[in-house]
Amino acid sequence: MQFDSLQSLIAMNGYGAYVWSSYLVFLVVIAALVLGTRLQYRRIVLDQQRLARIETRKASERKTQNESGS
Amino acid sequence: MQPESRTPVTLTDAGSGLTRAGMTTFHRELLIAFREKQDVINPLVFFLLIVSLFPLGISPETEFLREAGAGIIWVAALLAILLSLNMLFRNDYADGYLEQWVLSPQPLAMMVLVRVSAVWVASVVPLLLLVPLLGLMLHLPADRIGVLALTLLMGSPVLLLIGAIGAALTVSVRNSGMLLALLMTPFYVPVLIFGTGAVTAFGEGASITGHLAILGAMLVLTIVLAPFAIAAGLRMSVANG
């Protein structure tokens, strides 16, 4: 281990701010991408599920209409 | 090395028919381009305005203007050309003329080249004519103005042709000005670099043949290849827009 304490690991011999901000930005960007992908998935799937429900409801309405009409 | 194996050129040869069609189209396009006075004047005024902003916004000192002048004029010309991209295909797309173009028997790439050439003559050449005046306003020495004009002469068709690719891809998009600027910037940067680089090198007494060679190569490459990309873009926009 190049650093003998947590203090020195964070400080990185004076370069701490640069190194850690870089890694942090990397993590944030990846997290944003993952989050965005999950949200995209949810939106697509939920939308389709909702539409499927509406369609089955319409289909059953039409069915009962046909049965009672004729 | 056997002349007999070459097909004889006759008057009905596709080559001469194409050239004649090209010339007539060019003539017509030129008339159309010049008829819309706005399309000729607007880029010109914009050019002048942008160049004027720099001394006002930064510094009117001769030292600064002499050093930055070529870059300022190049950037302003670039922006003016960017602005004029809209007029390339927009009107014809709106009234359906573009569809006829795409369906016509003449090769689309050639007609595109003719159209862009006509717009270049009508809208960009006036900018070039303004360069000496602007150069004077920015205290550029006469010989450097000459080199500047030469680089712009060689570079502006490249900008217009590449810009036309973007214009063809976005012809069905409303308010595409900002989008075009974003799309075109990475492509314009190399031309800008060598255009201004030539003038700077000249100012320092260095040789500019390298820069001009590269600009020339860009010009030739673009003239040969861009029309096909533009045609592909137009075909696509017309079919699905």
Add this chain to the structure above:
Amino acid sequence: MWQWFHKLGSPKWFFGIAGRLIPWLGFGALMLLGVGIVWGLLFAPADYQQGDSYRIIFIHVPSAYLGQSLYVAMALAGAVGLIWRMKMADTFIAATAPVGAALTFVALFTGAVWGKPTWGTWWIWDARLTSMLLLFFLYLGVMALRRALEDPENRARASAILTLVGVVNIPIIKFSVEWWNTLHQPASIRMTEAPAMPASMWVPLLICAIGFHLLAGWLILMRMRNEILHRERRARWVRNWVLSQ
């Protein structure tokens, strides 16, 4: 081989395969990045000239490399889509553009931050950073163009044309920006002038690089599955799948 190529064009087949690969890619990325980053941050020796600031390299170099290669991949997909009219090619471009843009942004940010202790300024117009900035614009351009075009066919062909023209431009940009930079920088300041990296440095770098590739693959496959679910929403297999979620 040709059969595989054709299968690639089937959304349903791809959806299935991608679904099986994704957990492995994610796990692999996590492992490799975990090992590589910890090694690079904690165990690799400090650089003789740059001290500990060079540790940014483990993030900067892989993301810069991927930023470039993902754009080339998009252009290849564009070509495949234009030539063979494969829908999946456009699905790839749709999924990859944001990932490539994000990685290029990371490369830009880490490159700039690395520059501060090395050269004293937050931003420097050197050849690499400037080329990277223009690459970022190229990505933004693809994304903005896709958002502006509504027709899927239009969007696919336009993206393909744009990425193809863009990929031709990338070497031209690098060449011209490098040349431009030598004019304005008396001393050539080159960021990755690592003459000979000791194994204790390039091994973690390599591990991180592979990890980044797996990470990108993980993200792209996930996004491609989303795209497929959206595009093929009228297909029976999609409906059944969605309802089973």
